[in-house]
Amino acid sequence: MKNNAIWWIIGIVIVVGLGYLIFNQPNKTNDKKSESVATAPVAPKVVESSEVTIGWIGPLTGDAAAYGIPLQKATMLAAEEINAAGGVGGKKLVVAYEDGNCDGKGGAAAAQKLISINKVQIIIGGTCSGETLGFTPIANENKVVVFSPSASSPDLTTKGGDYAFRFYPSDALAGKVAASYAMDTFKAKKAAVITANTDYAQGLHRVFVESFKNAGGEVTVDESYNSGTTDFRTQALKIKNAKVDVVYIVVQLPTEGIALVKALKDQKIVAPLLTAEILIGREIAKNNKDVLEGVIGFEAFFDEKAEGAAKFTAAFKAKYNEDLAFPFMQTIAYSEGYLFKEMIEKYGNDGVKIQAALAKLTDWSGGGLKNMTLDENGDVVWKSFSIKKITNGDVPSIGVFDMK
Amino acid sequence: MDLILQLISNVLIPGLLFALIAAGFSLTYSVTRVLHLANGGVVIVAGYGFYTGYSLWHWPIWSASLLAIAIAILTGLFINAQIHERMREHGIVSAAGMLVATISVLLIIQNILLAIFGSAPKSFADLQGTVHEFGPVIFTDHEIRILVLIPILLIIFILLLKKTKTGKALRAVADHEQVAEVVGIASRKMRMLAFGISSFLAGIAGILFAIEYNLDPSMGIMITVRMIFRAILGGVGSIGGAILGSLSTETIVALTGYYWNVSWVDFSSFLLTFVVLLIRPNGILGKKKRIV
Numbered sequence: 001m002k003n004n005a006i007w008w009i010i011g012i013v014i015v016v017g018l019g020y021l022i023f024n025q026p027n028k029t030n031d032k033k034s035e036s037v038a039t040a041p042v043a044p045k046v047v048e049s050s051e052v053t054i055g056w057i058g059p060l061t062g063d064a065a066a067y068g069i070p071l072q073k074a075t076m077l078a079a080e081e082i083n084a085a086g087g088v089g090g091k092k093l094v095v096a097y098e099d100g101n102c103d104g105k106g107g108a109a110a111a112q113k114l115i116s117i118n119k120v121q122i123i124i125g126g127t128c129s130g131e132t133l134g135f136t137p138i139a140n141e142n143k144v145v146v147f148s149p150s151a152s153s154p155d156l157t158t159k160g161g162d163y164a165f166r167f168y169p170s171d172a173l174a175g176k177v178a179a180s181y182a183m184d185t186f187k188a189k190k191a192a193v194i195t196a197n198t199d200y201a202q203g204l205h206r207v208f209v210e211s212f213k214n215a216g217g218e219v220t221v222d223e224s225y226n227s228g229t230t231d232f233r234t235q236a237l238k239i240k241n242a243k244v245d246v247v248y249i250v251v252q253l254p255t256e257g258i259a260l261v262k263a264l265k266d267q268k269i270v271a272p273l274l275t276a277e278i279l280i281g282r283e284i285a286k287n288n289k290d291v292l293e294g295v296i297g298f299e300a301f302f303d304e305k306a307e308g309a310a311k312f313t314a315a316f317k318a319k320y321n322e323d324l325a326f327p328f329m330q331t332i333a334y335s336e337g338y339l340f341k342e343m344i345e346k347y348g349n350d351g352v353k354i355q356a357a358l359a360k361l362t363d364w365s366g367g368g369l370k371n372m373t374l375d376e377n378g379d380v381v382w383k384s385f386s387i388k389k390i391t392n393g394d395v396p397s398i399g400v401f402d403m404k
Numbered sequence: 405m406d407l408i409l410q411l412i413s414n415v416l417i418p419g420l421l422f423a424l425i426a427a428g429f430s431l432t433y434s435v436t437r438v439l440h441l442a443n444g445g446v447v448i449v450a451g452y453g454f455y456t457g458y459s460l461w462h463w464p465i466w467s468a469s470l471l472a473i474a475i476a477i478l479t480g481l482f483i484n485a486q487i488h489e490r491m492r493e494h495g496i497v498s499a500a501g502m503l504v505a506t507i508s509v510l511l512i513i514q515n516i517l518l519a520i521f522g523s524a525p526k527s528f529a530d531l532q533g534t535v536h537e538f539g540p541v542i543f544t545d546h547e548i549r550i551l552v553l554i555p556i557l558l559i560i561f562i563l564l565l566k567k568t569k570t571g572k573a574l575r576a577v578a579d580h581e582q583v584a585e586v587v588g589i590a591s592r593k594m595r596m597l598a599f600g601i602s603s604f605l606a607g608i609a610g611i612l613f614a615i616e617y618n619l620d621p622s623m624g625i626m627i628t629v630r631m632i633f634r635a636i637l638g639g640v641g642s643i644g645g646a647i648l649g650s651l652s653t654e655t656i657v658a659l660t661g662y663y664w665n666v667s668w669v670d671f672s673s674f675l676l677t678f679v680v681l682l683i684r685p686n687g688i689l690g691k692k693k694r695i696v
Binding site: 004007008010011014015061062063064065066194197222223224225226228229230231232233234235237238241253254255258259262265266267268283284287288290291 | 407410411413414417418475478482485486490516518522523524525527529530532535537542544617618619620622623626657658661662665666667669670
């Protein structure tokens with residue numbers, strides 16, 4: 001057909017033109033993508049002598065890449081610094097990055113590959129709870145240490161076996177903090193809870209509802225939505241008619257959270273909106289400041305100004321020219337690089353020996369962290385939580401909550 | 405009574421948005437016999453076109469909307485000319501082949517958008533406007549826009565099909581392509597027109613959808629899945645059926661969400677479709693070869 005050529009030209013011109021214009025925007029939205037392309041998995045190493053390979057799992061594509069890529073960048077920075085300073089006991093530290101897709105299937109596939117092809121003994125990750133729970137059985141079977149920088153589901157350490165550890169506090173704590181805060185500060189008697197149907201959100205949901213009920217409160221609306229839900233008008237109406245004192249929201253993805261908070265506000269629900277860490281992510285709060293204004297979230301208290309952490313923040317800014325989106329998680333992802341440098345130098349690249357050492361880890365300091373102690377489940381011992389309130393696109397702390 | 409009004413308002417917003425999308429889908433199906441699953445992709449392309457014009461280039465809302473609609477129509481026409489017409493030329497008219505092609509297009513669109521714009525959600529909170537109370541019912545400025553604009557568009561669309569010569573020609577091709585060709589209707593042109601109109605509707609729906617529910621690239625598949633279930637429930641190929649299918653599905657969704665739990669809404673809406681199809685295999689308004 002003679003007009004086929006014209007169609008092709010129009011199509012190509014549009015794609016190229018749009019691509020060109022958008023890639024040249026000052027606020028580059030695409031750098032995430034190019035980053036993930038640049039970090040293709042490392043090929044298996046035959047010569048063991050000059051390199052040490054460890055694994056890394058997190059979501060590098062899809063919606064949850066918004067969490068995975070900032071964490072990946074933090075680990076990449078640590079590896080680069082370690083190698084610049086002479087590597088791990090003279091060997092080059094190589095991190096094999098795998099995409100776990102934020103779900104159990106993806107996590108399992110990634111771990112399978114890292115363990116059988118890259119022959120790793122240590123995996124940093126995963127980022128999401130569901131993803132990590134998907135591969136802890138495989139890791140335990142193969143005696144490979146799993147150390148997550150951000151997965152927070154209570155199940156991870158209780159059901160994740162002996163080889164699962166984390167520095168990020170369990171949601172068994174975060175859910176309690178939210179419930180106590182609702183009770184103490186807002187004198188809440190009735191709560192509405194709306195959460196995503198994912199391992200992470202359901203973990204928090206379970207703890208919050210339990211703690212709130214134990215403290216004498218009543219959960220009058222309890223809803224879990226499936227991912228992909230966009231319209232929350234009916235749920236907002238239900239919550240409004242239930243006349244609750246506080247609304248507890250846990251989302252897995254920011255898009256849903258923004259739609260949900262908007263629906264609640266359109267219904268003129270005045271009860272305070274409490275949430276966990278995702279909606280108070282710095283970028284998300286900044287980009288959606290009108291909708292999210294006033295939302296209160298809880299995250300583990302972490303002193304960003306402390307010496308090691310401040311050094312990391314500055315180095316990150318210098319390398320990537322961006323601020324930390326999730327300061328605590330990213331600092332952990334960075335520090336875990338240093339933790340394993342130390343472990344491998346002391347015990348060799350051996351999952352069994354390192355597992356034994358980690359089980360007794362007390363007062364470890366390194367990277368951007370200080371005085372980290374692990375308990376018998378492999379959970380970090382943690383007491384303080386920051387209360388953050390989104391105010392005009394910023395996320396200032398409005399108080400600190402100490403666990404009894 | 406208050407509750408009924410509130411629930412009706414909750415049905416109308418998503419119901420009308422999906423009615424517009426499903427109506428376009430039904431038109432392309434009846435004229436071209438292609439299940440245009442990439443229509444959800446066209447919707448999301450329009451949303452991102454609007455985002456590019458409005459948020460990145462700071463164009464006024466009208467020119468950004470025109471840009472979005474233009475991109476949507478070009479995408480739709482491009483899909484028709486480069487994929488479906490080509491497959492026809494090569495004599496590939498199997499339903500399965502067409503289906504695979506259109507699903508691929510949907511996935512390609514989603515991945516191009518992901519590559520260009522990233523996965524972070526884009527929101528247009530400033531365009532949602534202030535909240536108005538009409539007795540028990542609450543609407544934002546933007547929701548009023550949806551309530552006014554979509555019914556007008558749907559009425560114009562149906563009148564166009566019923567009253568104009570072009571509309572009659574479209575229906576003739578839908579009824580019987582060969583006979584239509586015999587009486588001098590260029591079916592190729594009509595297929596192009598069908599894709600153009602459905603993409604125009606998808607474009608408008610895309611802008612309205614993006615402002616109401618934010619944007620992220622993975623929404624394309626979600627929109628397609630819901631569109632196809634609503635269209636099949638109403639009867640594929642029937643525009644009235646698309647509208648009815650959307651509104652009845654949203655009614656079930658609202659009732660389930662209110663009286664039961666939001667995690668069961670997918671279950672109950674798919675169950676509704678399933679039960680209706682058992683009783684009426686062609687959907688509520690589905691008769692053979694009928695488009696209005």
